[in-house]
Amino acid sequence: MTTPTTALKKGSWSLEEDEKLISYINRYGIWNWSQMPRFAGLSRSGKSCRLRWMNYLKPNVKRGNFTKEEDDIILHSHSLLGNRWSAIASRLPGRTDNDVKNYWHTHLKKRATEYNLVSETTEQNDMQSSPTFEAENMEILQQPDNHMHEFFESCFTSEDDSSSSCCTTTSKDHDDEFRANYFHTGSPGTVDDLQCFWDQLCPVENLELGNNLYRNMFSDPIFQDSCNDPISSTYSFYNNDYNTSFLPNP
DNA sequence: AAATTAATCAACCGCGACTGT
DNA sequence: AACAGTCGCGGTTGATTAATT
Numbered sequence: 001m002t003t004p005t006t007a008l009k010k011g012s013w014s015l016e017e018d019e020k021l022i023s024y025i026n027r028y029g030i031w032n033w034s035q036m037p038r039f040a041g042l043s044r045s046g047k048s049c050r051l052r053w054m055n056y057l058k059p060n061v062k063r064g065n066f067t068k069e070e071d072d073i074i075l076h077s078h079s080l081l082g083n084r085w086s087a088i089a090s091r092l093p094g095r096t097d098n099d100v101k102n103y104w105h106t107h108l109k110k111r112a113t114e115y116n117l118v119s120e121t122t123e124q125n126d127m128q129s130s131p132t133f134e135a136e137n138m139e140i141l142q143q144p145d146n147h148m149h150e151f152f153e154s155c156f157t158s159e160d161d162s163s164s165s166c167c168t169t170t171s172k173d174h175d176d177e178f179r180a181n182y183f184h185t186g187s188p189g190t191v192d193d194l195q196c197f198w199d200q201l202c203p204v205e206n207l208e209l210g211n212n213l214y215r216n217m218f219s220d221p222i223f224q225d226s227c228n229d230p231i232s233s234t235y236s237f238y239n240n241d242y243n244t245s246f247l248p249n250p
Numbered sequence: 251a252a253a254t255t256a257a258t259c260a261a262c263c264g265c266g267a268c269t270g271t
Numbered sequence: 272a273a274c275a276g277t278c279g280c281g282g283t284t285g286a287t288t289a290a291t292t
Contacts, residue, residue, distance in 0.1 A: 012260070012286080034277065050278080051261065086280060097280070102259050 009043045013052050017042055021049055022057055055096045062094030066103055074100060075112055 009017075024040035030053075034046035042049060055061070066074075070092055077088040085097035085104075092100065 010262075032277080045262095046277085047263090047279095048261075054279090055260075083281065098260075101281075106258060 007043070008045050008048075010048070013056075017044070018052070018057055021053060025053065025057075051098075055098045060094050061096060062092075066095075066107075070095070071108065074104060074108055078104065078108075078112065 020040050020042055024036065028039075030036070032046075033050045037044045037046055037049050040049075044052075073091050074088055077091055081087050083101075085101040089095050089097040089100045
């Protein structure tokens with residue numbers, strides 16, 4: 001005899017459900033989304049609970065209008081990353097991927113199209129094999145800060161996807177994994193690797209300072225010599241300069 | 251004031267990646 | 272190696288609200 005499964009509730013969350021989820025997580029933390037609703041007394045799927053928490057209930061989720069600065073970050077990030085909403089949102093403290101995605105479709109998409117920014121990512125991939133690429137790098141250097149990012153991405157071939165898995169580490173662990181992935185294997189890494197690396201090294205609050213440091217690095221002859229392996233160069237720079245300059249103390 | 255259309259955004263769904271067994 | 276469970280992401284839907292006719 002099978003136990004009749006209680007129908008899971010869908011649709012908008014009530015205040016009571018929100019309170020149940022918040023108080024459960026505050027008390028027991030997040031341990032398993034699929035089991036949690038049962039223990040929290042909610043007739044919701046784990047997915048639904050997770051979404052509600054991540055996009056709405058979690059502390060520090062930012063509500064309200066997007067600022068001009070946030071607009072710019074989204075526009076530029078989207079031109080580099082395409083529809084990678086989570087990666088874009090990670091540059092906007094307090095904003096969720098869902099928020100950014102919605103905001104893009106309702107406000108920014110049209111603007112980006114007008115400015116011809118939407119397809120830049122695919123064009124960029126083509127550009128990497130262009131013979132005029134090196135000359136274009138100098139142009140990038142003279143553009144606003146965030147374009148340094150573009151330079152590092154463009155140093156990579158995107159063919160080797162075999163080692164693109166560095167996205168989950170933080171702080172100390174990152175060091176070892178990074179070394180293991182790149183220094184010992186000699187693999188040049190992928191665009192995604194560099195993206196992850198950049199995301200972790202240069203949180204949005206330090207973007208400007210980070211980019212200034214990157215500018216200095218670019219003008220460094222040692223970096224230029226090793227420009228065929230920008231991940232290694234970036235990593236050395238990270239250890240020698242960035243890391244000691246402004247990463248928060250543990 | 252009522253009907254219609256457009257805009258917004260919370261939530262759902264399917265899929266792929268990851269992890270543990 | 273194969274499988275199952277879980278998580279996170281991106282595309283999409285649909286309910287609600289605002290604006291327009």
